[in-house]
Amino acid sequence: MSLYGTDLLALLPELIVVVTACVVIALDPITPASRRDLLAWLSVGALALCLGLTGWQISVENVRVSAFSDLVAIDAYARFWKILLYSVTGVTIVLSLPYLKAERIHLGEYYGFILLALSGMLVMVSAVDLLTIYLGTELMSISLYVMTGLNRSKPRSLEASAKYFVLGAFSSGILLYGISLLYGLAGSTKLASIAGAIGTRGTDDPLVLIATILIAVGFSFKLAAVPFHMWTPDVYQGAPTSITAFMAVASKAASFAAFIRVFVEGLGGLKADWSILFLIISILTLVLGNVVAIVQTNIKRMLAYSSIVHAGYVLVGFVAAGRGDGASGGTPGLASVMIYLAIYSFMTLGAFAVIGMLRKGGMEGEEIEDFAGLAKRQPLAAFLMLVFMASLAGIPPTAGFIAKFYVFMAAVEAGLAWLAAVALIFAAVSAYYYMRVVMVMYMRDPNPSSVAPPGLVTSPALSFVLACAVAGVILFGLFPNPLVSFALQSVLTFK
Amino acid sequence: MTNSFPWLSLLLVLPLAGAIAMSFVPESTARWIALAATLADLCVALPLWWLFDPQTSQMQFTEHVAWINAPPIYYSLGLDGISLPLVLMTVGIMPLCVLASWNAITTRVRGFMAMVLVMETAMIGVFAALDFVLFYVFWEAMLIPMYLLIGVWGGANRLYAAIKFFLYTLAGSMLLLVAIFVMYYYGGHTFDILALSQGTYPAQLQMWLFLAFFAAFAVKVPMFPFHTWLPDAHVEAPTAGSVILASILLKMGTYGFLRFSLPMLPDASRFFTPIMVVLSIIAIIYGAYMALAQVDLKKLIAYSSVSHMGFVTLGLFVLNQQGIEGAVLQMVNHGITTGGLFLCVGIIYERTHSRLIADNVGLAAPMPQYATFLVIFALSSLGLPGTNSFVGEFLVLVGTFSWSKIATAVASLGIILAATYLLWMVQRVVFGVPSPHHLPTLRDLDQREFVTLVPLVLLIFWIGFYPNPIVSRMHESVTNTLASMSREKVAPTAHPSAGGTAPLLVDSDEQLEIQGGSR
């Protein structure tokens, strides 16, 4: 075994990402500003390559490959998330390009950071050791802190960065403390060992409980679950829109991936405990997220609350996985979580893309009121937004409905029909604020006093990607079979 | 019976294709495209009337294609004697909606027509779906188009009305979704409506499911305490929107009760019958009484819809053949009659730009044809014998009578009230002297408007004088529904976690006896 040759081969896509990141960073100083697009395309190309590689891995032999002394495991579960992450990162880069130019923060490092954050996420989704999970999380977070503050000329961007950083450090401290206790419990940070230790020691140990709660708190912060969500609106609002999209989508997906891995693979023995814990958190999340989202006037902030709410729905699926004692043993719940996040990613990305495209007198149009009359000015953009909003609200035949469908189906199977009912009632509440955007776009006339709005900030590639996103949102709504079977197949990892 | 030709898919696809075509055509041809699409749909649907075999209770024109593998969901369509009239009514009303919007809609015509066409697809889908999830998808797919129809092309207070409509109906149907899932797990892991109708569910569970169904369907109908979205939505919607809303959308609630609540949850249905009947009667009387107080034409008709739909729910929940057939017929009737009334209001609104009764007086002199139509629709609405509504109401009352005489008596009072508010409306709008201020704008119907109204009038009298063809197509299906309601009571161990037995169940009360077989 010459220096982990097989391990490296298993991690080839990740390596490509990292290498591309380094190349981009290295090339940045010697690339003239006018040619900086090339860096973006280079990154997109690398991502496409990774996507292809991972897809190939899946098609050839979708089995678990443990690498680097069992610190990471490339399995079907990880590959699902990787596919998702590669795609959303690619989309993010495409939608960033015109946006960054318009905001005059088109830096080559930007792509480097995105790729490095992505590599952190990739580590997270395939890590089976708390150490690697922690490091992946930190890699992702630190990149995001920086990217949040990238638009330094705007005080909001920096303020968001500072808040994100302070609270992020705080939460990772909490997470780490929990990890240290788990280590003290099992003598190892490997999830498998922890599961074993919990199996032998029972669940009554105070250390176990404290550790579980601390880890839950640390992850809940990343997932933006109430009451650990409060950074989300501020950061989402302050960060450059493309980064907000990236955070709302990729970081959430990766965090959920790691989160599920930790709680199912590592703390699976504590199902009964943590399912109640997350049950409460999910209800809180749904209630607070929806209710507060109603009164938002800034669309990014509104989408931040929306992302909180969607985390709540995903948690419902997760709780269902924890509660599912039937023959299926929680797999429907986990599969539903994966389906949900995949769909959520594309609809949210789409919504942010439209926001990023919208300018108001050269500035970003962020207030919901800025959308007034969009249907008249930019019918296509308005229609796209309509589709994304409908999907976020979970109205068939969009994919958002399919997402909710599986989550609540899993909840009902797990005997949580009442939870599904509560959650769905709040889904009706959520329709209010999504539909308000539609209302403003379609039913209000543009404010006559405002500056004549310039055209949309877009590019052919972005148009293409958006078209794909809309098509995806509708097609997955109509024909969810591929996604569903992919998720079901991936979740078999936990059987 | 399977039919090789995919009639129903064609019905669904045609309007949708029209809607998609809207994005490629100029604004000016949008109307023609929409008209062509709806008329083509009508042409496709009409043969079904004759192809339909009234001798069987089986679903006809069925299509069954796998849609989602896990859980098994099928693209499953079919019609029986209950859904056939509703589908035909839908495709019949839609061209009229397009025609009614011909001049009324001047902005974003393409969008408008596209929304109308999408609505058509969704509504046909609701009536034709044989898979619960498919049904739900169609059911919900209507929300956004309707929301836009009200919100974009509606009246002054349209934003409020649109969002109210949207949220109200959405909140109700969310609970339905949960119920669908529960049905899935208890009903043998299937979403097939026919299979679920044969399933057995623990009594306690049935109660909960019934309530969840009720939340969705009662809002849509709308039944008594959930009706307040209707006046707002009706008043603010454009004419075509009001017509679609009143004629077709409201029927989906009652259709839901009939297709799902009754056959799937027979015990709960029987248990809740008294409550449902009382609510229906309240709706009949209350809606009519409220209509009496209205000064806005559309609001008046909206409240009258509440009242008329009360008859439909009343007929459904007396659980006998006459009641249910009357209810189905009354659904169709209400679609025709109230659709006509809304079209009339739309026509006058185009002229005077007011829906207030006080602004539209004395139309008989300047607009005799219009007045004639309005009076005919009003008479139909008040259930004059010889018009369609009488037949429906009569059947419902016949059905109700064997359930409770007092209920029938009280419900009949609604007919008196209906005469009062409608004739009072006619007296104010049609009779009297028009205000000279409006006189120049009050020209009589043009050909397009005439063509819009005539089919409805013909239907009114056809059903009024010869209802048997339409009613006889329902017999088998209704009998079948009732038969499935009387199937074996449930084994309490249908599901591991279903501990509840049936203490809440009423014993087979004399009044609840199912008619049709043994009297």
Add this chain to the structure above:
Amino acid sequence: MEQAFFFYFACVIAATSVLVVALRNPIYSTLALLVMFFHVAGLYVTLHAEFLAAVQIIVYAGAILVLYLFVVMLLNLKQDVRYHRQWPMAAAVGATLVIEAIILTAMKGSTTPAVATDAETAIGGAGNTAAIGDVLYTTYLFPFEVASLILLVAMIGAIVLAKKDVGEREA
């Protein structure tokens, strides 16, 4: 003897931590932290983690803390006028946590960690530098690389954030 050391280090660590939080002058806080770092290093030594003790002093005290001091000086920060207004709440939360931790421990019995050791990382006797070095480049090669990426991000990030002319580069 070990216990005496422990109590000494523990007391100083606890006291200096409180001082870090309590002192209003940032420089004093930083210096208190410095003292704490040294004592933590001492504690490590008693735990036979000499390598870490060294790293603690070199990295934490030598690099990180100096960086802090540098920034404090650079920004010429004055004494904090007051604590955050939410201090009563914060205190209450802290107190609750303490009480809960105590009750939890007392109620559910003391902790006896399982002795389950991974073969790869087991070390005989004391944690010595060689052993750590060995596992770092074999077993923990992957995290090591990830850590390097973290440092890379931090480096570039710090530059991007702190350099002055970011906006102008485009022009």
Add this chain to the structure above:
Amino acid sequence: MTVPLSYYLVLSGIMFLTGVVGVLLRRNIIIILLSVELMLNATNINFVAFSQYFHNVAGQVFVFFTLTVAAAEVAVGLAIIIALYRTKSTINIDEFQLLKW
């Protein structure tokens, strides 16, 4: 070993809580970061103590990585602080309230 493991846990618990309270209490971002360092050090003590207890080097390795991460965080954090200070001439975090509600 004569010092019971639980002593270390208590010590680290105290440190950790002090750090938490510090985060909640102090307005100066730098001090908040120092408090976070307290929390991290508490963690490290845990790790090292457990590592010693298990005779297992994994804990020490973890501490090593924690230190690395802490250094990286500090670098980024201080950069943010400097950038903040440039725009607002203060680093009291409660004075940054552009983003709220």
Add this chain to the structure above:
Amino acid sequence: MMTYTLIPLLPFAAFLILGIFGHWIKDKAHLVAVPAVVVSWLLALMVFFDVAGGHQTSFPLYSWLTSGLLDIHIGFSIDRLTAVMLLLVTTVSSLVHIYTIGYMHRDPGYARFFSYIALFTFSMLMLVMADNLLQLFVFWEAVGLCSYLLIGHWYDRPAACSAAMKAFIVNRIGDFGFMLGLLLVWYSFGSLDYSEIFVRAHESAGEVINVLGPFGGTWDVSLLTLICVLLFTGAVGKSAQVPLHVWLPDAMEGPTPISALIHAATMVTAGVFMVARLAPLYNLSPTAMTLVAITGGITMIVGATIALTQTDIKRVVAYSTISQLGYMVMACGLGAYAAGMYHLLTHGAFKALLFLGCGSVIIALHHEQDMRRMGGLKHKLPITYWTFVVGSLALAGFPLTSGFFSKDHLLVSAWSAGPLGQCLTLLGLVTALMTAFYSFRLVFVTFWGPSHVDPHHADHVHEPSNTMTLPLIVLAMLSILTGYLGIPEFLDPLFETGAAEATHEGGAAIGIMVAATCMGLLGIAGAYYFYVVNPALPDRLASQWQSLYRASLNKWYVDEAYDRTIVRPTFFGASELWKRVDVNVIDGAVNGVARAIAWGGWLLRLTQSGQAQHYALGMALGAVVLFTMYFFL
């Protein structure tokens, strides 16, 4: 069969043609309508002789509605009762059609008017030919609709519109009972066909229903009584019996021809017809019969007392109609169906005559209807005058007129129906006195004495065109002739089970005949004294008996009472309930939920203070809560 079908179908065809093409036909409308109705009349005549020859038939046309056990056809049943009704309807209708040509000349709604009366004729024919209750009900309502449309013919007159609506709604109230009765019939007998009902009714004669059952009480009522009473409610509405008589006088706002056709001769008699049609049913329920008889009796006297003082020429006749309908209903209630029908037919003739005569006067005076502004017209309108006198004599029961025979027959039959019948007969005699009085009051005030006609028109007053006088003459002849046709004898076989068919037991019969004749003559003499000999007397008496006079003039304040107790509270309650309950409570609750959620949003959003440390505190608090939760698990 074709013949039978054609009788109603011809007017219907006329209606369709006029309804659809009326816009183009306009002034030629009578060319369509009149032939249709006249042919219809001829056919009816054929049928009459056919039936008189002993032919009876009953056949279904088509199956209207089936549902479960419910099976209803549209079908015809032709027997003697039907035959005479057919004859009455087509005859009067034909004459009125002809009369209308002149009366509605130059009216903008000429074609519309014809189409409506054609529709009415059709509906009325279908009603009388019905072989089942539902068909009866359908056309029962249809004639009501025609009445509504025709009363409101002059839709620009608010009074006409209100009257139309009132007529319809009051009728609806009656029909409410009819409908329930009909449902009860179906529920109890399983069929709505007359023949079936009669058979089943005998079988279920003893059944009782606990009316108060649903409310926990006990009040057993015979099933048949309940059915009969409910069905009779419909008749009360349609035949303008107390207390639902209020619509008929107001209906006089419509054009006079339809007052003659609908509100005197045909439609209002539908109630009487219905009771007669269902005689086998009513015969089984003495209680219901008593109720019917008493209702008729009360109506009879109430109508007459009001008619005494009215000043509107048509209203006098209208109240007289109510009163005469009371006679018929009373007769039916006493089991004297043939007598009732007899009076129905004669009344149809002379009352149509009176109305048409009124119409002539009104047309001549340019739509003046107030008697006090008439007078002295007998020379200017000789034909009208003489025909009117004939009609009035018949109404007053003057010997040898048709009214004399029918009223006498009716009273004699009533007398023989037991104690109740005898009481009512006495009442009938009093009414006969008043009838004679007011009918000749009308004659004298209108045609005799000095002229009070508006001087503008006084010179132009002249006899109307031939199309109007011809029907008057024909009807005048009929008013006399119908008395000699032997109608009771013709109808008797139909009601062979009639409890108290007149047996003309010697003395009583002659006594009543004498008494009735005396009453009639006394009334005429009184009217002559009051309005010709001593014209100041009525005013003096009026001021002397002011309260009585006022009450009569104001129709016993029934309208006012309804207005105060029912109409106004209903409308007021509706708007109050709408504002208070629907808008405030129900919608308020809906909006309240929405507002509460939004308010909660505003409140909760305050936690998002923008201060990072508040957020950190939130996290810490969350952790505390989670820890605490674990204590309790």
